[in-house]
Amino acid sequence: MKIPVELWVRLKVMDLVAQTARITLAEKLNFADRLRGITRYWYWGMEAEGADEKNIVEEIDRAIRLDGAFTNQNKHLYRLAALGGPARGDLALEKDLSLAGGTAAGGGNLYAFDCLVREKRPDREIGFTERLNARIKGVTVSGMKHGEVWRLVVSASSEKAALADVERMLVSRSRREGLLLNPHYQQYEIIAATRVEAGKPAAGARGKE
DSSP, rough: EEEEEEEEEEESSSHHHEEEEHHIIIIIIIIIITTEEEEEEEEEEEEESSHHHHHHHHHHHHHHOOOTTTTTTTTEEEEEEEESSSEEOOOOOHHHHHHHHHOOTTTOOOEEEEEEEEEEEEEHHHHHHHHHHOSSSEEEEEEEEEEEEEEEEEEEHHHHHHHHHHHHHHBBBBBBBBBBOOTTTTTEEEEEEEETTTEHHHHHHOOOO
């Protein structure tokens, strides 16, 4: 059987890169009144083929825990799961989401967007695919997507307005516009959108290259 599998990883301690990004977006790019939270993850999404879901996840879990290129147990939390299946690891994405949000400004709503930023060239993804396949037995992975996920929580009057702000935060077009993605060699997609207060998926998630 072939199933989609995701691996999420973040630091156990304060992420100074994410904190610096938040300060820059708030103080230099004038998003202080809308940006309510920011969290950075490393992400691997893949198709995995094996005998059954349990065997697939167990084998990938064994491999990534022994390989510092994916996760280091001394400094990282991780979450590994097949789509819709039980998760392995100690990273609770739902708890992160509840902690990331603050209060909405001006009577608005809070929206969280998980933005996957990847390199346009597939070299790194090919490298991770080959590295993982060399370490797992009875399972084959393909279709790798790897990059950083920036979870941005913003206050806005609507999901459409929130997404417009997120896109302005993401894509660097000048020293005063965008921060988290260089469009010359990177692309992004929104892999999850959530209305934080309601805890329900927000409509209209999309991505751009």
